[in-house]
Amino acid sequence: MSGSARLLLLCPGQGGQHAAMFDLARSDAGASALLDSLALPSASELYANRHAQPLIVAATLAMWAAIRDHAPAPALVAGYSIGELAAYGVAGAYSPATTVQLAAARAELMDQAALSAPDQTLLAVSGMVLARVQPLLQAHAYELAIETGEDSCIAGGPASQRAALEQLLAQHGARSTHLPVAVASHTRYMQAAVAPFAALLQQTPFQPVQAPVLAGISAISVRDQATAADQLARQLAAPIRWSACMDAAAEAGISYALELGPGSALSRMLQQRHPQISTRSVADFRTLDGILRWLERCSAA
Numbered sequence: 001m002s003g004s005a006r007l008l009l010l011c012p013g014q015g016g017q018h019a020a021m022f023d024l025a026r027s028d029a030g031a032s033a034l035l036d037s038l039a040l041p042s043a044s045e046l047y048a049n050r051h052a053q054p055l056i057v058a059a060t061l062a063m064w065a066a067i068r069d070h071a072p073a074p075a076l077v078a079g080y081s082i083g084e085l086a087a088y089g090v091a092g093a094y095s096p097a098t099t100v101q102l103a104a105a106r107a108e109l110m111d112q113a114a115l116s117a118p119d120q121t122l123l124a125v126s127g128m129v130l131a132r133v134q135p136l137l138q139a140h141a142y143e144l145a146i147e148t149g150e151d152s153c154i155a156g157g158p159a160s161q162r163a164a165l166e167q168l169l170a171q172h173g174a175r176s177t178h179l180p181v182a183v184a185s186h187t188r189y190m191q192a193a194v195a196p197f198a199a200l201l202q203q204t205p206f207q208p209v210q211a212p213v214l215a216g217i218s219a220i221s222v223r224d225q226a227t228a229a230d231q232l233a234r235q236l237a238a239p240i241r242w243s244a245c246m247d248a249a250a251e252a253g254i255s256y257a258l259e260l261g262p263g264s265a266l267s268r269m270l271q272q273r274h275p276q277i278s279t280r281s282v283a284d285f286r287t288l289d290g291i292l293r294w295l296e297r298c299s300a301a
Helices: 029-037 049-070 082-090 096-114 130-138 159-171 188-203 225-234 242-251 265-273 288-300
Strands: 007-011 076-079 120-126 143-149 152-158 175-179 256-259 278-281
Touching: 007 082, 007 265, 007 288, 029 049, 049 082, 049 096, 049 288, 076 082, 076 242, 082 096, 082 225, 096 188, 120 159, 130 143, 130 152, 130 159, 143 242, 143 265, 152 159, 159 175, 188 225, 242 265, 256 265, 256 288, 265 278, 278 288
Parallel strands: 007 076, 007 256, 256 278
Antiparallel strands: 120 152, 120 175, 143 152
């Protein structure tokens, strides 16, 4: 490997899941056996929060298991929303089974928190600087959930206000897209889930990480259990600074990045923001060999 080549592994959040998201990983016998060993919910409700979170984590971990033995060691791991928990599994802090169990517990706690203000949703907003977007969100009880760029974000709030907010955004020249997520992740609506999830994380065995993990709410590199538990719990009710995470990866000298899937939203965002970083998603490839050949070329560059 080149002395200067540094790999970032990206772990996605909700939105890119699909019925075939385990197929490529299952072409490896070890990854297939791993998936069979995990207590996974039914894939019949891919967008139900309680199903989506553990399934997405399992898909991410299985993909890494399928290529890990022949791939370069990552210099950094980053995850988007539930992907941040998966990132700790990829980094070796938690076993795959433990990571999936934590994902299921996280989803349950979030669903319980949502009962205090039912009928929540998320909205992707773009085409307007965030300083101008935020007052419009607040007018309809929405909050900034994820910063994805200077003029793009994810917002969370009551579904009953969505149509009115979308109309207001359009009047001001912004674009909006409804996301198939039924909890207002990373907003005050999830505050009740923070303390119990923190307690669970503090009680869960944590192994030394094989690469630092970027924290979504602060873009700091994390290696220890106390900081990991704090950051993972707080991000349930605090906005994710994903644009800052992408910048932190560039500042860390990352030269290439692979999104472990499902989906390719993170690789597209990173490629657009930092085009000097060679970036792909496993969704771009038909075979595991294709992924490994690309990684080999990048590591030698």
